[in-house]
Amino acid sequence: MLREELLQKYKKDVDNLRNSAKDLGLSNKELDIIFKKCFSDIKKSTNGSKQTKTKAQQLFRTVINIFLLFTLITIFIYILLNVHQPTSSIVLRNVQGLTYPTLKIVRFLSVPFLKMFPSLTDLYDETCLLENPYFYVADMECWPCEGVHAVLDLSEVDQSSFSSGSGTPFIVKIDLQPVTFKTLQHTYNENQEVFNVEARRIKSTNTSIHNLKDLFHSDMAHLANTTTHTSWRINKMVPARLIRKLFPRPSFISDRCGQSVERFIIIDGAKAEPYILPNTECSYIFVIQGSGERTIVLRPSMECSQNCRTVSVILKPSYVLWYNWWYWRPISLPTENSTGPSVSYINSYC
Structure with a gap:
């Protein structure tokens, strides 16, 4: 207009x-x-x-x-402390004495929050609160996996004569009593108070399973032929000792190695869909098959994908799969014609 x-x-x-x-x-x-x-x-x-x-x-x-002023001051202080040695020495000499009182005050202030949210205490035992999904090692040497064409079976080799320090994956049959779902159920029923408090973290694809009570009070005969995948994570010493009685340390791992407290128990139905095995604290990883069977596909890590090839192995009961996390990213798949549930145990050492 x-x-x-x-x-x-x-x-x-x-x-x-x-x-x-x-x-x-x-x-x-x-x-x-x-x-x-x-x-x-x-x-x-x-x-x-x-x-x-x-x-x-x-x-x-x-x-x-x-915000800009605070950023500039922070950058200036950081550069000053890292470049000017006399200033850095003076600051460190005066700040070190304040470290303990400051942490004590922070702990005192955090008590009300911990009373309101007691689950926050679980963070005390975490070595890593947030994993970097974009972690990548530039120019990593991939020779330990370059010549690998299959997963070696070293069951007939004297376990005291070989070393597990390379990147070549292998399997070994050990003297292990079968660990079934009923075995885990019995252990849980005898130590409910410990597990429900110290090791209650559980993830399941079954929407009816939210905690350990739901898992071990369920009918495994019904879950056996389903696609249910359940991961039970343990990262505290007391429940770890109880589980270690079911899955003893393999003899090929030296006593001088530091075994991680963190461990996983994986319970899968016969038709559980493929999933990536969880990352662990240490790079040397072993998977003990307590019962049932799973097919493990070892894919080369992103750094070595151009130099190494994918290999696979069927992990049967009483067998241990060893691999190095730096070179391999395993995927667990259901085994063809399998009819029973699978119980796997994952741990690592440094």
């Missing part, structure tokens, strides 16, 4: 208002007072919104300036 047309429409509307006012008995003077009052209110409203917008902009600019 053109400007002249808008003005004509505006004039026509004003004339209509004046005519309506005359019909109501209002004089021109009274009508002018009403018009002035309306224009005054509109002007105040417009100025108020502009002032509010201006104040918001000023506040935003102030916050940005404070």
Whole structure:
């Protein structure tokens, strides 16, 4: 609409208002007072919104300036402490004495939060709170996996004569009593108080399983031929000792190696869908098959994907699969014609 047309429409509307006012008995003077009052209110409203917008902009600019100033000061202090040795020595000498009192105050302040959210205490035993999914090692040597064409079976070799320090994966048959779902169920029933408090973390593809009680009070005969996959993570010493009685340390692992407290028990139905084995604290990993069978596909890590090839092995009961996490990323798949559930145990050492 053109400007002249808008003005004509505006004039026509004003004339209509004046005519309506005359019909109501209002004089021109009274009508002018009403018009002035309306224009005054509109002007105040417009100025108020502009002032509010201006104040918001000023506040935003102030916050940005404070953030930039804080960033510049932080960078300056960091460079000063890392480049200027005398300043670094003075700061460290004076700060070291404040470390313990500061941590004590932080702990004191955190007590109310821990009472409100007791599950936060589980973070005490975590070595890593957030894993970096983009972790990549540049120029990593891949010779330990370059010549691997199959997973070696070293069951007939004297276990004391070979070393597990390379990157070549292998399997070994050990003297192990079968660990079935009923075995785990019996161990849980005898130590419910320990497991429910110290090792309650569980993940399952079955929506009806939320905790250990749901898992071990379920009918495994019903779950045996399903796609249910359940992972039970243990990272505390007391429950780890109980589980270690079922899955003893393989003899080919030296006593001088530091075995990780973190371990996993994987319970799969016969038709459980493929999944990636969990990452562990240490790079040397062994998987003990307690009962049932699973097919393990060892894919080369991202760093070695161009140099190494994928290999696979069927992990049968009482067999141990050893591999190095630096070179291999395993996937567990259901074994063809398998009819029973699978129980696997995963641990690592450094």
